[in-house]
Amino acid sequence: MKALEDAVRVIQKDSLTWGGSKLVPVGVTSG
Numbered sequence: 001m002k003a004l005e006d007a008v009r010v011i012q013k014d015s016l017t018w019g020g021s022k023l024v025p026v027g028v029t030s031g
Helices: 002-018 024-030
Strands: none
Touching: none
């Protein structure tokens, strides 16, 4: 499961970099 957590963190950073249209709801939900 740790690999999943790391992937999520990377995705969150990427979402901040390129907008992450698909990840916006996830970022907003997680606060």
